[in-house]
Amino acid sequence: xxxxxxxxxxxxxxxxxxxxxxxxxxxxxxxxxxxxxxxxxxxxxxxxxxxxxxxxxxxxxxxxxxxxxxxxxxxxxxxxxxxxxxxxxxxxxxxxxxxxxxxxxxxxxxxxxxxxxxxxxxxxxxxxxxxxxxxxxxxxxxxxxxxxxxxxxxxxxxxxxxxxxxxxxxxxxxxxxxxxxxxxxxxxxxxxxxxxxxxxxxxxxxxxxxxxxxxxxxxxxxxxxxxxxxxxxxxxxxxxxxxxxxxxxxxxxxxxxxxxxxxxxxxxxxxxxxxxxxxxxxxxxxxxxxxxxxxxxxxxxxxxxxxxxxxxxxxxxxxxxxxxxxxxxxxxxxxxxxxxxxxxxxxxxxxxxxxxxxxxxxxxxxxxxxxxxxxxxxxxxxxxxxxxxxxxxxxxxxxxxxxxxxxxxxxxxxxxxxxxxxxxxxxxxxxxxxxxxxxxxxxxxxxx
Amino acid sequence: xxxxxxxxxxxxxxxxxxxxxxxxxxxxxxxxxxxxxxxxxxxxxxxxxxxxxxxxxxxxxxxxxxxxxxxxxxxxxxxxxxxxxxxxxxxxxxxxxxxxxxxxxxxxxxxxxxxxxxxxxxxxxxxxxxxxxxxxxxxxxxxxxxxxxxxxxxxxxxxxxxxxxxxxxxxxxxxxxxxxxxxxxxxxxxxxxxxxxxxxxxxxxxxxxxxxxxxxxxxxxxxxxxxxxxxxxxxxxxxxxxxxxxxxxxxxxxxxxxxxxxxxxxxxxxxxxxxxxxxxxxxxxxxxxxxxxxxxxxxxxx
Numbered sequence: 210x211x212x213x214x215x216x217x218x219x220x221x222x223x224x225x226x227x228x229x230x231x232x233x234x235x236x237x238x239x240x241x242x243x244x245x246x247x248x249x250x251x252x253x254x255x256x257x258x259x260x261x262x263x264x265x266x267x268x269x270x271x272x273x274x275x276x277x278x279x280x281x282x283x284x285x286x287x288x289x290x291x292x293x294x295x296x297x298x299x300x301x302x303x304x305x306x307x308x309x310x311x312x313x314x315x316x317x318x319x320x321x322x323x324x325x326x327x328x329x330x331x332x333x334x335x336x337x338x339x340x341x342x343x344x345x346x347x348x349x350x351x352x353x354x355x356x357x358x359x360x361x362x363x364x365x366x367x368x369x370x371x372x373x374x375x376x377x378x379x380x381x382x383x384x385x386x387x388x389x390x391x392x393x394x395x396x397x398x399x400x401x402x403x404x405x406x407x408x409x410x411x412x413x414x415x416x417x418x419x420x421x422x423x424x425x426x427x428x429x430x431x432x433x434x435x436x437x438x439x440x441x442x443x444x445x446x447x448x449x450x451x452x453x454x455x456x457x458x459x460x461x462x463x464x465x466x467x468x469x470x471x472x473x474x475x476x477x478x479x480x481x482x483x484x485x486x487x488x489x490x491x492x493x494x495x496x497x498x499x500x501x502x503x504x505x506x507x508x509x510x511x512x513x514x515x516x517x518x519x520x521x522x523x524x525x526x527x528x529x530x531x532x533x534x535x536x537x538x539x540x541x542x543x544x545x546x547x548x549x550x551x552x553x554x555x556x557x558x559x560x561x562x563x564x565x566x567x568x569x570x571x572x573x574x575x576x577x578x579x580x581x582x583x584x585x586x587x588x589x590x591x592x593x594x595x596x597x598x599x600x601x602x603x604x605x606x607x608x609x610x611x612x613x614x615x616x617x618x619x620x621x622x623x624x625x626x627x628x629x630x631x632x633x634x635x636x637x638x639x640x641x642x643x644x645x646x647x648x649x650x651x652x653x654x655x656x657x
Numbered sequence: 658x659x660x661x662x663x664x665x666x667x668x669x670x671x672x673x674x675x676x677x678x679x680x681x682x683x684x685x686x687x688x689x690x691x692x693x694x695x696x697x698x699x700x701x702x703x704x705x706x707x708x709x710x711x712x713x714x715x716x717x718x719x720x721x722x723x724x725x726x727x728x729x730x731x732x733x734x735x736x737x738x739x740x741x742x743x744x745x746x747x748x749x750x751x752x753x754x755x756x757x758x759x760x761x762x763x764x765x766x767x768x769x770x771x772x773x774x775x776x777x778x779x780x781x782x783x784x785x786x787x788x789x790x791x792x793x794x795x796x797x798x799x800x801x802x803x804x805x806x807x808x809x810x811x812x813x814x815x816x817x818x819x820x821x822x823x824x825x826x827x828x829x830x831x832x833x834x835x836x837x838x839x840x841x842x843x844x845x846x847x848x849x850x851x852x853x854x855x856x857x858x859x860x861x862x863x864x865x866x867x868x869x870x871x872x873x874x875x876x877x878x879x880x881x882x883x884x885x886x887x888x889x890x891x892x893x894x895x896x897x898x899x900x901x902x903x904x905x906x907x908x909x910x911x912x913x914x915x916x917x918x919x920x921x922x923x924x925x926x927x928x929x930x931x932x933x934x935x936x937x938x939x940x941x942x943x944x945x946x947x948x949x950x951x952x953x954x955x956x957x958x959x
Contacts, residue, residue: 303923417906470797471903473902474903476797479797480797618924618925625909653710653711
């Protein structure tokens with residue numbers, strides 16, 4: 210950001226605060242957020258609204274969005290849905306938050322990942338969909354995703370996809386070095402040592418500190434570091450589950466057994482392709498990513514259940530999200546109708562599945578057709594059997610913080626340092642906790 | 658008589674002149690107030706409030722400023738850009754100066770080619786430049802990875818915490834060396850050729866010409882280039898923000914003051930505190946740039 214033209218001193222001062230101007234605009238009407246009426250309607254209202262028609266704005270970055278909207282407009286010709294890609298995850302949340310703070314400009318329906326839903330629910334910007342009879346839909350979804358959209362006695366959205374975790378491993382590498390598929394974390398650590406000793410350029414997995422991954426791993430270990438009831442928040446990143454994960458992962462981190470290639474970069478995809486990153490513990494949405502971005506490694510990868518601490522099958526959700534209806538919506542019944550169709554109508558879910566998504570609906574998770582798929586990329590393995598099985602072993606009662614988006618943004622500053630120095634992750638988690646508690650108090654929460 | 662006739666029309670003329678003047682200046686003043694003064698005032702107002710996720714907005718007076726002066730993250734980021742300024746700017750300006758003198762020396766074949774080639778990186782958008790260098794810095798498959806393979810040990814680690822600031826300095830130098838070179842070169846071009854002829858007649862060598870004619874002629878542009886570079890260093894944002902994806906733990910969310918302000922507002926919704934950071938940084942930058950300009954121009958007069 211070097212200055213490129215001559216400016217007077219005064220203009221320089223003004224320029225330094227130009228960022229602030231941009232921020233300022235978004236605050237223009239900060240007092241009026243979330244003042245519109247709450248959801249009051251019924252299931253019949255939805256049908257009536259869909260018949261009557263109208264215009265909706267829908268923010269989403271899913272690859273299936275466009276086709277789903279087209280299919281919806283075909284089914285309900287009176288409704289006009291404007292699909293807007295307002296950016297991927299945090300970019301969209303920033304815009305959404307700004308629109309909410311400003312009091313106008315928010316869409317009717319928006320895609321929000323599970324970890325960010327509590328943040329928007331807290332600021333009272335989401336419509337409680339229970340009154341539209343959405344409670345009846347609970348049976349259609351698997352437990353993990355449902356509990357992510359429905360908490361504190363309200364239903365804030367409907368799940369679109371889910372990400373029960375599994376272990377993706379490079380079978381070619383495992384065979385080459387005579388490594389058996391690990392089922393416990395002791396075996397996993399042993400495999401990491403064996404692989405890295407045999408070939409120092411190869412690592413069991415890559416991890417440079419990813420908040421989504423760390424929280425999911427703590428979830429799997431039985432930890433419940435975050436609880437939130439209204440404005441009372443408690444943070445304990447040294448509870449049994451958190452410690453259990455950190456102590457195990459320390460063996461890999463302190464032992465230099467983790468590849469330091471940052472995820473989602475060019476080098477990472479190459480590492481997944483050439484075998485230098487041998488496993489991935491990640492959500493069930495990964496196959497689509499591997500097939501499209503690591504095409505060279507076709508035939509190498511397989512899927513196995515997550516390693517466990519004591520042999521009892523257990524996993525966690527990683528990633529995934531759903532759609533919510535915003536209180537700013539002028540036609541909440543219509544928005545609810547679109548949402549209901551989007552995430553429960555077989556027609557819509559068919560489009561979603563075709564785009565490589567992993568569903569949250571039990572009917573699709575259990576459909577013989579889905580289970581029987583044997584992708585060529587995974588050497589003809591029936592991977593969905595493993596992944597669907599995983600979706601049944603997600604511990605309940607997990608919560609994210611009502612300011613998880615911020616929490617994730619400072620993960621690198623805190624826990625990331627333990628990764629960088631190959632130090633104790635428990636120390637990093639403690640620093641993270643302290644900073645989160647500070648932020649919470651500053652923002653008016655009662656932090657315990 | 659003369660004094661009486663001169664005295665009567667004066668007040669009338671003055672009043673009329675005022676209105677005409679405003680007529681000319683008015684359009685500018687409106688734009689000036691709307692896009693330059695108003696944002697600053699608004700930012701100052703913002704910095705006096707505190708908006709919370711729970712409990713809404715409230716007036717806190719200078720509370721944000723008090724907090725900022727006790728904020729270790731802010732001082733760390735300010736220290737980092739200051740260090741960057743003290744090391745990177747002299748190196749970059751020295752290189753620019755050297756290249757400008759070389760291109761101007763008329764002893765270089767194809768000097769216009771060099772001029773364009775060295776200026777070219779400036780035409781590459783900063784975002785693209787950071788991405789290009791990000792690929793080259795890659796430790797596994799990038800250029801530095803290949804060099805490490807060649808020498809057999811980890812010679813280059815551009816993304817380690819010790820080296821990352823130097824890596825960013827390298828990118829910034831690459832980007833702006835040509836720009837500063839052009840400022841110097843332009844100043845050299847206006848030196849009257851008579852001076853060189855006179856120096857040659859007096860038997861001065863090239864180095865004497867540089868120290869006696871060229872450097873004094875460049876003093877003004879060196880001050881300007883330094884002021885630009887100081888502002889640029891304090892506003893460092895693009896390069897570290899883009900490289901953060903490649904070195905997430907080394908480049909923190911408060912690596913530079915601008916990154917800190919950005920993350921405070923866009924990740925943490927702390928708009929008020931972010932405005933405070935922006936204002937304090939604006940004042941610090943303006944003061945330092947002003948001091949440099951004052952010192953530089955004083956020397957020029959002498």
